[in-house]
Amino acid sequence: MLYHFLYPLSDQFFLFNIFRYITFRTVIAFLIATVFSILWGKYFIKFMQKKQFGQVIRDDGPESHLKKAGTPTMGGVFIIGSILFALLFTGNFESKPLLATLFVMLSYFGLGFIDDYAKIAKKNTKGVSAKGKLLWQFVTAIIAVYFLRDANVISSDLYVPFLKGPIINMYSLFIAFAAFVIVGSSNAVNLTDGLDGLAIGPIITSAASLGIIAYATGHKEIASYLFVPYIENIGELTVLCAAIVGAGVGFLWYNSYPAQIFMGDVGSLSLGGTLGIIAVLTKNEILFVLIGGIFVVEALSVILQVASYKLRKKRIFKMAPIHHHFELLGWPEPKVIVRFWIISIFLAILAIATLKMR
DSSP: OHHHHHGGGGGTOGGGGGGGOHHHHHHHHHHHHHHHHHHHHHHHHHHHHHHTOBOOOOTTSOGGGGGGTTOBOOTHHHHHHHHHHHHHHHOOTTOHHHHHHHHHHHHHHHHHHHHHHHHHHHTSSOOSOHHHHHHHHHHHHHHHHHHHHHTTSSOSEEOOTTOSSOSEEOTTHHHHHHHHHHHHHHHHHHHHTTSTTTTHHHHHHHHHHHHHHHHHHTOHHHHHHHTOOOOTTTTHHHHHHHHHHHHHHHHHHHHSSSOSSOOOHHHHHHHHHHHHHHHHHTTOTTTHHHHTHHHHHHHHHHHHHHHHHHHHSOOSSSSSSHHHHHHHTTOOHHHHHHHHHHHHHHHHHHHHHGGGOO
16 A cells, blocks of 8 residues: 555655565565564464464374474464555555455455364364365355456466467366366465475465566566566566565464464465465466475375275375375474475476576
8 A cells, every 4th residue: 555655756756766666565575574474473472372272183193293282373364464564565456466366365364264263163173164165265266267367367378388378278268277276276285284384485485486477477578588478467466475475484483393383274275375376367377386396296195195095995105195104204393394395495496497498
């Protein structure tokens, strides 16, 4: 909102002209979100401890996790809160891509909040039913994608890495495909959120990667040079991605091993959905498989484990998601976390490199 107030004053005060630059607002968004999340996080944790809103640990998980029962949860509240606070100063709310992304973020935030609160109130790990979650997620995603396509913000073309142009126009099927990407991303991040700091690391690297891609996609000269589709106003998502990175860093201040607070579904569902729709908006649905490779592997490990047990009555992994498998192999929790972070950073850099290989 501050952007809309200060930038029009640039005619009288030349200094305010700096707000027109996405790069400037990106840096400011990162700084505000980082500082605010660290400051607010401290008081939020104390509040959750006072209210005794602690994590409920599932009985069939690793035994080492039982000691984490009672650790404050719903840290996603101050992550999303910090992102929105940063955007109040730096966001351009005339950008349709930004508005659509915030719609998905806040909708999934509401779903996650209801789910987390239900778990805390009932003192079990069930919360909202799986069918109820999927219905909410798909309805939200379909509305967002339909709005974007109807408003000619994005096309129905499908792009793949290493090729200069689209390979196919999906027409109406694109809405279902894009919704699947958004919902899949949301749930994959949710599955990854099982160790202290494990999920927020790849969220930070994915948001940083998508932010760079969004800037390139929203800049005519750069988009033309890299042979990526130019999308008007998509560069504003760079500011949002910077806020996600900043809020993620602030959250990691408290979520690093041993965690003082957990993200909860309120954070994982909303941030996962946000990354998914940014991938759709930048026309990088396929490349997002590489950018969010950790999330993909975590989700696939659960799918393969369930399918294998139903068909063969045998398990592929000692436990799914796959991060628990490595724990049961004897890897200390911090080692699993850091190694997954390293892989995530590598994949993010590799994904950015593909932009020039077209």
